[in-house]
Amino acid sequence: xxxxxxxxxxxxxxQRVLNQINLTINSGRIFCLLGASGSGKxxxxxxxxGAIRSENGTVTIGGTKVPNRQLLAEMGYMxxxxxxxxxxxxxxxxxxxxxxxxxxxxxxxxNAAELLQVVDMLQDKTKLVRDxxxxxxxxxxxxxxxxxxxxxxxxxxxxxxxxxxxxxxxxEYLKQLKSSGVTILVTTHVMDxxxxxxxxxxxxxGHIIAKDTVENLIGMTPNGNIEELFFMNDxxxxxxxxx
Amino acid sequence: MLSIVKRIxxxxxxxxxxxxxxLFAPLLVLTLLYFILGNANYVPQIATYDMSEKFNxxxxxxxxxxxxxEKPEAKDYLEKNGIDALIWKDSEGTHLELxxxxxxxxxxxKAIQDTNKVLQxxxxxxxxxxxxxxxxxxxxxxxxxxxxxxxxxFFVFILSGMSFVRERFGQTLERMLMTPISRMDIIGGYTxxxxxxxxxQSVVIILFAVYGLHLHVEGSVSLCILVxxxxxxxxxxxxxxxxxxxxxxxxxxxxxxxxxxPQIFFSGLIPIDTIPFGLGNxxxxxxxxxxxxxLEMIMIQGKGFLEIWPWLVGSVLFIGxxxxxxxxxxxxxxxx
Numbered sequence: 001x002x003x004x005x006x007x008x009x010x011x012x013x014x015q016r017v018l019n020q021i022n023l024t025i026n027s028g029r030i031f032c033l034l035g036a037s038g039s040g041k042x043x044x045x046x047x048x049x050g051a052i053r054s055e056n057g058t059v060t061i062g063g064t065k066v067p068n069r070q071l072l073a074e075m076g077y078m079x080x081x082x083x084x085x086x087x088x089x090x091x092x093x094x095x096x097x098x099x100x101x102x103x104x105x106x107x108x109x110x111n112a113a114e115l116l117q118v119v120d121m122l123q124d125k126t127k128l129v130r131d132x133x134x135x136x137x138x139x140x141x142x143x144x145x146x147x148x149x150x151x152x153x154x155x156x157x158x159x160x161x162x163x164x165x166x167x168x169x170x171x172e173y174l175k176q177l178k179s180s181g182v183t184i185l186v187t188t189h190v191m192d193x194x195x196x197x198x199x200x201x202x203x204x205x206g207h208i209i210a211k212d213t214v215e216n217l218i219g220m221t222p223n224g225n226i227e228e229l230f231f232m233n234d235x236x237x238x239x240x241x242x243x
Numbered sequence: 244m245l246s247i248v249k250r251i252x253x254x255x256x257x258x259x260x261x262x263x264x265x266l267f268a269p270l271l272v273l274t275l276l277y278f279i280l281g282n283a284n285y286v287p288q289i290a291t292y293d294m295s296e297k298f299n300x301x302x303x304x305x306x307x308x309x310x311x312x313e314k315p316e317a318k319d320y321l322e323k324n325g326i327d328a329l330i331w332k333d334s335e336g337t338h339l340e341l342x343x344x345x346x347x348x349x350x351x352x353k354a355i356q357d358t359n360k361v362l363q364x365x366x367x368x369x370x371x372x373x374x375x376x377x378x379x380x381x382x383x384x385x386x387x388x389x390x391x392x393x394x395x396x397f398f399v400f401i402l403s404g405m406s407f408v409r410e411r412f413g414q415t416l417e418r419m420l421m422t423p424i425s426r427m428d429i430i431g432g433y434t435x436x437x438x439x440x441x442x443x444q445s446v447v448i449i450l451f452a453v454y455g456l457h458l459h460v461e462g463s464v465s466l467c468i469l470v471x472x473x474x475x476x477x478x479x480x481x482x483x484x485x486x487x488x489x490x491x492x493x494x495x496x497x498x499x500x501x502x503x504x505p506q507i508f509f510s511g512l513i514p515i516d517t518i519p520f521g522l523g524n525x526x527x528x529x530x531x532x533x534x535x536x537x538l539e540m541i542m543i544q545g546k547g548f549l550e551i552w553p554w555l556v557g558s559v560l561f562i563g564x565x566x567x568x569x570x571x572x573x574x575x576x577x578x579x
Contacts, residue, residue: 079417099245099249
């Protein structure tokens with residue numbers, strides 16, 4: 001599902017958090033929104049889903065203008081914090097969200113078992129979420145976002161607090177989803193995560209300072225470190241200020 | 244909607260503390276009220292000085308009597324000895340001194356009045372009777388409809404309001420809204436989920452009050468349960484609405500007195516037509532008014548469905564309006 005973001009602005013209490021954002025995310029790609037905390041990544045993600053309204057501009061997903069309730073059936077969302085019911089077990093959480101997507105019992109059971117295997121939680125499926133560690137909750141949250149096999153996946157900092165072995169497994173699974181045609185949008189502030197993606201946009205103070213394929217972005221830097229792009233942008237801004 | 248109802252029920256089943264709070268805390272409070280306001284069988288302690296032998300003997304039927312040989316200073320004596328009243332006679336007449344205006348003083352006064360009634364029977368005695376209650380009904384019987392209504396409303400309001408605040412701050416509400424579920428289904432699921440639990444609470448409270456505490460119910464117990472269930476549903480809706488204005492759990496707690504105290508005034512605790520400046524008319528905007536009035540009519544006046552239906556309709560309308568307002572309010576979190 002192709003996402004097009006056109007001229008999007010957003011302010012909170014007179015403070016501009018997104019400025020004239022233009023983005024195109026092609027179908028079947030893993031796109032990374034990279035930026036520090038407070039750069040506007042989550043706000044942009046929420047505008048894309050239709051959770052909040054932008055002041056100007058439009059977002060279309062698969063040619064349909066956001067917000068659209070039917071579109072939500074095709075989307076899987078994983079918020080930054082776990083957003084799970086602590087008093088429900090892992091399985092019950094999955095079952096609840098599957099119910100909201102009107103999944104049939106058999107489909108749910110198949111999907112849930114497969115996903116819990118991926119996130120290494122199958123043996124803990126009866127455990128109450130309140131008894132799970134932070135990393136476990138993150139994994140359950142990812143499984144919840146994927147339970148209905150969405151065509152578009154929006155993941156807000158999905159691998160924070162997840163151990164490296166499992167992180168690798170999650171990325172492998174996301175790439176597998178991509179190859180089956182799923183479009184994946186990931187926000188992160190961890191530079192290393194970008195290399196797992198196909199395309200990326202660098203967000204700073206509500207502005208996109210660079211966007212391209214990850215390969216090209218790396219090519220723009222002197223040492224192959226995407227982080228450098230932030231410093232390079234800083235320098236050019238300073239030069240601009242002195243001119 | 245059914246998914247939300249099921250989830251709420253499973254969630255509360257796994258959260259024994261909330262279940263306990265919902266089902267047993269109201270019983271605990273009611274029991275406490277039963278002992279505080281019910282028939283305490285308190286025997287007042289009355290000191291007498293220079294009263295006739297006949298009076299002292301008769302007073303002993305109603306109170307503990309201490310006969311004094313000299314008249315003490317009333318304030319010091321009553322305070323230090325834990326005596327409720329001092330009665331004495333001098334050239335001016337009979338004096339009665341009570342420590343303060345409280346229920347113990349009222350009991351002491353009643354004991355003295357009863358004694359006088361026996362000693363000086365009058366042919367033109369005023370015989371008091373109540374249309375809807377008997378003289379034997381205690382304070383708890385007279386105000387049972389207020390306590391049942393307010394206690395049930397209070398616990399359901401807190402539980403549903405807090406749960407909704409937690410949904411928002413735990414981002415589970417946002418996650419729910421990022422599925423194709425409609426806002427109406429969310430509010431419906433919420434109202435029915437917590438409404439069912441509250442209905443269970445209402446049944447437990449009424450049965451405990453009637454068969455455990457032997458509270459006087461003139462009319463039908465099942466009608467009482469119906470009214471309580473409607474009140475519980477409105478409490479869920481009020482809790483959900485108020486939670487929208489709370490930015491965190493602390494603010495939700497701060498809303499409790501703001502929302503509940505004015506409603507208690509309109510629950511029948513104070514006769515509404517005695518409230519000045521037409522402020523009594525505000526009662527029509529409080530769900531407790533409809534519920535408690537219907538409960539009063541059933542429990543005290545023994546009225547049936549044909550008499551109470553307007554208040555039931557009032558409750559249902561209130562629930563309906565709050566439902567729509569809550570659906571609209573969810574627009575704050577998802578436009579569609």
